[in-house]
Amino acid sequence: MSELTVTADSRIVVQLVLTLSDGSVAESTKANNKPALLTLGDQSLSPKLEAQLLGLTVGSQHKFSLAAEDAFGASNPDLVQYFSRQAFLEAGEPEVGTIMLFSAIDGSEMPGIVREISGDSVTVDFNHPLAGQDITFEIEIIDINPVLEEQNENLTG
Template sequence: MTDNLIIGSDSEVILHFDLKLEDGSAADSTRVNNKPAKMVMGDGSLTPNFEACLLGLQKGEKKSFTLAANDAFGEPNPNNIHYMDRSRFGADLEIQEGAILAFSQPDGSEIPGIIRSVAGDSITVDFNHPLAGQTVIFDVEIVDVKVAPAPTSKGDQ
Protein backbone atom coordinates (compact mmCIF):
# COMPACT_ATOMS: atom_id res chain seq x y z
CA MET A 1 0.00 0.00 0.00
CA THR A 2 2.91 2.38 0.60
CA ASP A 3 4.05 1.87 -2.99
CA ASN A 4 1.59 4.44 -4.30
CA LEU A 5 1.91 7.22 -1.72
CA ILE A 6 2.17 10.63 -3.30
CA ILE A 7 4.38 13.35 -1.87
CA GLY A 8 2.44 15.54 0.52
CA SER A 9 3.27 18.04 3.23
CA ASP A 10 3.93 15.21 5.73
CA SER A 11 6.09 12.98 3.51
CA GLU A 12 9.55 11.59 3.96
CA VAL A 13 11.09 11.46 0.49
CA ILE A 14 14.09 9.58 -0.83
CA LEU A 15 15.19 10.93 -4.20
CA HIS A 16 18.01 11.18 -6.64
CA PHE A 17 18.68 14.61 -8.07
CA ASP A 18 20.92 16.28 -10.59
CA LEU A 19 21.38 20.00 -10.14
CA LYS A 20 22.54 21.96 -13.18
CA LEU A 21 23.05 25.58 -14.07
CA GLU A 22 21.41 27.22 -17.08
CA ASP A 23 24.53 26.65 -19.18
CA GLY A 24 24.18 22.90 -18.56
CA SER A 25 27.13 22.61 -16.21
CA ALA A 26 26.69 20.21 -13.29
CA ALA A 27 26.50 21.76 -9.83
CA ASP A 28 25.59 18.72 -7.69
CA SER A 29 24.26 15.20 -8.05
CA THR A 30 23.36 12.31 -5.77
CA ARG A 31 24.17 9.94 -8.61
CA VAL A 32 27.92 10.56 -8.39
CA ASN A 33 28.12 8.28 -5.34
CA ASN A 34 24.81 6.51 -6.10
CA LYS A 35 23.51 7.67 -2.73
CA PRO A 36 20.02 9.20 -2.87
CA ALA A 37 19.07 12.13 -0.66
CA LYS A 38 16.54 11.77 2.14
CA MET A 39 14.39 14.71 3.20
CA VAL A 40 11.26 15.44 5.14
CA MET A 41 8.80 17.86 3.59
CA GLY A 42 8.40 21.00 5.66
CA ASP A 43 11.54 20.54 7.77
CA GLY A 44 13.18 23.66 6.33
CA SER A 45 15.99 21.86 4.50
CA LEU A 46 14.53 22.87 1.12
CA THR A 47 12.93 26.10 -0.01
CA PRO A 48 9.12 26.17 -0.12
CA ASN A 49 9.29 26.58 -3.90
CA PHE A 50 11.42 23.45 -4.31
CA GLU A 51 9.05 21.50 -2.06
CA ALA A 52 6.07 22.77 -4.10
CA CYS A 53 7.63 21.21 -7.21
CA LEU A 54 7.78 17.82 -5.47
CA LEU A 55 4.19 17.81 -4.19
CA GLY A 56 2.04 15.22 -5.95
CA LEU A 57 4.92 13.12 -7.30
CA GLN A 58 5.14 9.45 -6.37
CA LYS A 59 7.67 6.64 -6.26
CA GLY A 60 9.30 6.04 -9.64
CA GLU A 61 8.37 9.42 -11.13
CA LYS A 62 10.94 11.68 -12.74
CA LYS A 63 10.56 15.42 -13.17
CA SER A 64 12.69 18.33 -14.28
CA PHE A 65 12.02 21.85 -13.09
CA THR A 66 13.76 25.19 -13.30
CA LEU A 67 13.97 27.50 -10.31
CA ALA A 68 14.91 31.17 -10.53
CA ALA A 69 17.49 32.39 -8.00
CA ASN A 70 14.85 33.70 -5.59
CA ASP A 71 13.11 30.32 -5.63
CA ALA A 72 16.30 28.30 -5.19
CA PHE A 73 19.30 29.61 -3.23
CA GLY A 74 18.34 33.29 -3.17
CA GLU A 75 20.12 36.37 -4.39
CA PRO A 76 23.57 37.24 -3.05
CA ASN A 77 23.33 39.30 0.14
CA PRO A 78 25.98 42.03 0.41
CA ASN A 79 25.86 41.63 4.22
CA ASN A 80 27.31 38.14 3.75
CA ILE A 81 30.55 39.53 2.30
CA HIS A 82 33.18 40.20 4.95
CA TYR A 83 36.58 41.83 4.83
CA MET A 84 39.08 40.16 7.15
CA ASP A 85 42.62 40.87 8.14
CA ARG A 86 45.22 38.30 7.07
CA SER A 87 46.16 37.85 10.74
CA ARG A 88 42.84 36.00 11.29
CA PHE A 89 44.12 33.14 9.13
CA GLY A 90 46.87 30.68 9.99
CA ALA A 91 50.30 31.91 8.98
CA ASP A 92 50.98 28.75 6.99
CA LEU A 93 47.60 28.80 5.21
CA GLU A 94 47.90 29.57 1.51
CA ILE A 95 44.94 31.77 0.60
CA GLN A 96 43.86 31.84 -3.03
CA GLU A 97 40.89 33.43 -4.76
CA GLY A 98 38.12 30.88 -5.31
CA ALA A 99 39.18 28.68 -2.40
CA ILE A 100 36.42 27.55 -0.06
CA LEU A 101 37.36 27.51 3.61
CA ALA A 102 35.43 26.44 6.70
CA PHE A 103 34.88 29.15 9.30
CA SER A 104 33.86 28.41 12.89
CA GLN A 105 30.70 30.01 14.21
CA PRO A 106 30.32 31.12 17.85
CA ASP A 107 28.12 28.05 18.48
CA GLY A 108 30.88 25.72 17.24
CA SER A 109 29.26 24.94 13.88
CA GLU A 110 31.09 25.65 10.66
CA ILE A 111 30.07 27.68 7.63
CA PRO A 112 31.81 27.69 4.25
CA GLY A 113 33.25 30.93 2.92
CA ILE A 114 34.59 31.59 -0.56
CA ILE A 115 37.73 33.70 -0.88
CA ARG A 116 36.76 36.39 -3.41
CA SER A 117 39.90 38.52 -3.32
CA VAL A 118 43.24 38.92 -1.63
CA ALA A 119 44.72 42.43 -1.50
CA GLY A 120 47.74 42.67 0.76
CA ASP A 121 46.54 41.91 4.28
CA SER A 122 42.85 42.29 3.34
CA ILE A 123 40.93 39.12 2.49
CA THR A 124 37.38 39.32 1.07
CA VAL A 125 35.27 36.33 2.13
CA ASP A 126 31.82 35.63 0.66
CA PHE A 127 29.47 33.64 2.92
CA ASN A 128 26.62 33.57 0.38
CA HIS A 129 25.62 30.14 -0.92
CA PRO A 130 27.85 29.37 -3.94
CA LEU A 131 24.72 29.10 -6.12
CA ALA A 132 23.13 32.34 -4.88
CA GLY A 133 21.96 34.44 -7.82
CA GLN A 134 21.84 31.44 -10.16
CA THR A 135 18.85 29.95 -11.95
CA VAL A 136 19.09 26.20 -11.40
CA ILE A 137 17.60 23.14 -13.08
CA PHE A 138 16.70 20.17 -10.89
CA ASP A 139 16.15 16.74 -12.40
CA VAL A 140 14.63 14.51 -9.74
CA GLU A 141 13.76 10.84 -9.55
CA ILE A 142 11.58 9.80 -6.63
CA VAL A 143 13.01 6.61 -5.11
CA ASP A 144 10.53 6.24 -2.24
CA VAL A 145 7.79 8.11 -0.39
CA LYS A 146 6.71 7.42 3.19
CA VAL A 147 4.64 9.16 5.81
CA ALA A 148 7.16 11.08 7.92
CA PRO A 149 7.44 9.91 11.52
CA ALA A 150 5.76 12.27 13.97
CA PRO A 151 8.26 14.49 15.80
CA THR A 152 8.83 13.38 19.36
CA SER A 153 8.88 15.79 22.25
CA LYS A 154 10.85 15.15 25.42
CA GLY A 155 7.84 16.35 27.41
CA ASP A 156 5.61 13.56 26.02
CA GLN A 157 5.94 10.57 28.27
Protein backbone atom coordinates in the same frame (compact mmCIF):
# COMPACT_ATOMS: atom_id res chain seq x y z
CA MET B 1 -2.57 -0.15 -0.11
CA SER B 2 -2.12 3.25 -1.71
CA GLU B 3 1.21 4.28 -3.14
CA LEU B 4 3.27 6.65 -0.97
CA THR B 5 3.33 10.23 -2.19
CA VAL B 6 5.50 13.15 -1.15
CA THR B 7 3.68 15.31 1.41
CA ALA B 8 4.55 18.55 3.23
CA ASP B 9 6.47 16.67 5.95
CA SER B 10 8.07 13.86 3.94
CA ARG B 11 11.69 12.80 4.02
CA ILE B 12 12.67 11.74 0.53
CA VAL B 13 15.67 10.01 -1.01
CA VAL B 14 16.37 11.43 -4.46
CA GLN B 15 18.81 11.30 -7.32
CA LEU B 16 19.21 14.82 -8.61
CA VAL B 17 21.03 16.83 -11.22
CA LEU B 18 21.22 20.62 -10.83
CA THR B 19 22.04 22.51 -14.02
CA LEU B 20 22.88 26.22 -14.31
CA SER B 21 21.42 28.48 -17.00
CA ASP B 22 24.64 28.13 -19.05
CA GLY B 23 24.07 24.36 -19.21
CA SER B 24 26.85 23.40 -16.80
CA VAL B 25 26.09 20.82 -14.11
CA ALA B 26 26.46 22.31 -10.61
CA GLU B 27 25.61 19.15 -8.68
CA SER B 28 24.82 15.56 -9.58
CA THR B 29 24.14 12.72 -7.17
CA LYS B 30 24.00 10.41 -10.18
CA ALA B 31 27.66 11.05 -11.00
CA ASN B 32 28.82 9.30 -7.81
CA ASN B 33 25.57 7.35 -7.19
CA LYS B 34 25.08 8.91 -3.76
CA PRO B 35 21.39 9.86 -3.50
CA ALA B 36 20.47 12.85 -1.35
CA LEU B 37 18.07 12.86 1.62
CA LEU B 38 15.78 15.89 1.58
CA THR B 39 13.38 16.86 4.34
CA LEU B 40 10.28 18.87 3.50
CA GLY B 41 8.81 21.25 6.06
CA ASP B 42 12.04 21.98 7.98
CA GLN B 43 12.81 25.24 6.10
CA SER B 44 15.91 23.71 4.45
CA LEU B 45 14.20 23.83 1.03
CA SER B 46 12.54 26.85 -0.57
CA PRO B 47 8.71 26.83 -0.66
CA LYS B 48 8.69 26.75 -4.49
CA LEU B 49 11.10 23.79 -4.51
CA GLU B 50 8.93 21.92 -2.01
CA ALA B 51 5.84 22.70 -4.10
CA GLN B 52 7.47 20.99 -7.11
CA LEU B 53 8.01 17.82 -5.06
CA LEU B 54 4.54 17.47 -3.52
CA GLY B 55 2.48 14.59 -4.89
CA LEU B 56 5.41 12.78 -6.53
CA THR B 57 5.68 9.03 -5.94
CA VAL B 58 8.59 6.55 -5.81
CA GLY B 59 10.01 6.27 -9.33
CA SER B 60 8.69 9.70 -10.37
CA GLN B 61 11.05 11.77 -12.49
CA HIS B 62 10.45 15.50 -12.59
CA LYS B 63 12.37 18.25 -14.40
CA PHE B 64 11.68 21.92 -13.64
CA SER B 65 13.44 25.27 -13.42
CA LEU B 66 13.42 27.81 -10.61
CA ALA B 67 14.61 31.41 -10.62
CA ALA B 68 17.47 32.17 -8.21
CA GLU B 69 15.23 33.65 -5.51
CA ASP B 70 13.03 30.52 -5.57
CA ALA B 71 15.93 28.02 -5.64
CA PHE B 72 18.82 28.90 -3.29
CA GLY B 73 18.03 32.59 -2.88
CA ALA B 74 19.48 35.75 -4.31
CA SER B 75 23.07 36.51 -3.48
CA ASN B 76 23.10 38.69 -0.34
CA PRO B 77 25.94 41.24 -0.26
CA ASP B 78 25.71 41.30 3.57
CA LEU B 79 26.95 37.69 3.57
CA VAL B 80 30.24 38.69 1.94
CA GLN B 81 32.77 39.35 4.71
CA TYR B 82 36.33 40.64 4.74
CA PHE B 83 39.02 39.12 6.95
CA SER B 84 42.65 39.92 7.66
CA ARG B 85 45.07 37.38 6.24
CA GLN B 86 46.33 36.94 9.87
CA ALA B 87 42.95 35.30 10.70
CA PHE B 88 44.05 32.35 8.54
CA LEU B 89 47.40 31.65 10.21
CA GLU B 90 46.15 28.50 11.98
CA ALA B 91 44.10 27.22 9.02
CA GLY B 92 46.89 27.76 6.50
CA GLU B 93 47.19 29.98 3.47
CA PRO B 94 43.72 30.59 1.94
CA GLU B 95 43.20 29.94 -1.78
CA VAL B 96 40.53 31.45 -4.01
CA GLY B 97 37.68 28.97 -4.50
CA THR B 98 38.38 27.05 -1.27
CA ILE B 99 35.40 26.31 0.98
CA MET B 100 36.34 26.70 4.63
CA LEU B 101 34.39 26.35 7.88
CA PHE B 102 34.14 29.44 10.06
CA SER B 103 32.89 29.61 13.65
CA ALA B 104 29.86 31.85 14.13
CA ILE B 105 29.29 33.90 17.28
CA ASP B 106 26.85 31.25 18.58
CA GLY B 107 29.49 28.52 18.19
CA SER B 108 27.95 26.94 15.10
CA GLU B 109 30.03 26.45 11.97
CA MET B 110 29.28 28.11 8.65
CA PRO B 111 30.88 27.26 5.32
CA GLY B 112 32.32 30.18 3.39
CA ILE B 113 33.95 30.36 -0.03
CA VAL B 114 37.19 32.32 -0.40
CA ARG B 115 36.36 34.67 -3.31
CA GLU B 116 39.35 37.01 -3.43
CA ILE B 117 42.72 37.59 -1.80
CA SER B 118 44.15 41.08 -2.11
CA GLY B 119 47.17 42.07 -0.05
CA ASP B 120 46.22 41.50 3.60
CA SER B 121 42.47 41.23 2.84
CA VAL B 122 40.63 37.94 2.27
CA THR B 123 37.08 38.13 0.90
CA VAL B 124 34.80 35.28 2.06
CA ASP B 125 31.29 34.67 0.71
CA PHE B 126 28.85 32.98 3.11
CA ASN B 127 26.02 32.81 0.54
CA HIS B 128 24.96 29.33 -0.60
CA PRO B 129 27.31 28.41 -3.48
CA LEU B 130 24.31 28.37 -5.84
CA ALA B 131 22.74 31.61 -4.54
CA GLY B 132 21.98 34.03 -7.34
CA GLN B 133 21.74 31.24 -9.92
CA ASP B 134 18.69 30.13 -11.89
CA ILE B 135 18.63 26.34 -11.54
CA THR B 136 17.11 23.49 -13.56
CA PHE B 137 16.36 20.51 -11.33
CA GLU B 138 16.09 16.93 -12.56
CA ILE B 139 14.83 14.84 -9.67
CA GLU B 140 14.03 11.15 -9.40
CA ILE B 141 12.27 9.93 -6.24
CA ILE B 142 14.05 6.81 -4.92
CA ASP B 143 12.28 6.42 -1.55
CA ILE B 144 9.77 8.26 0.62
CA ASN B 145 10.04 8.35 4.42
CA PRO B 146 12.83 5.76 4.58
CA VAL B 147 13.48 4.09 7.91
CA LEU B 148 16.77 5.56 9.04
CA GLU B 149 19.34 3.59 11.03
CA GLU B 150 18.93 5.67 14.18
CA GLN B 151 15.18 4.96 14.08
CA ASN B 152 15.92 1.23 13.99
CA GLU B 153 18.09 1.60 17.09
CA ASN B 154 15.29 3.45 18.86
CA LEU B 155 12.85 0.65 18.06
CA THR B 156 15.11 -2.02 19.54
CA GLY B 157 16.46 0.03 22.46
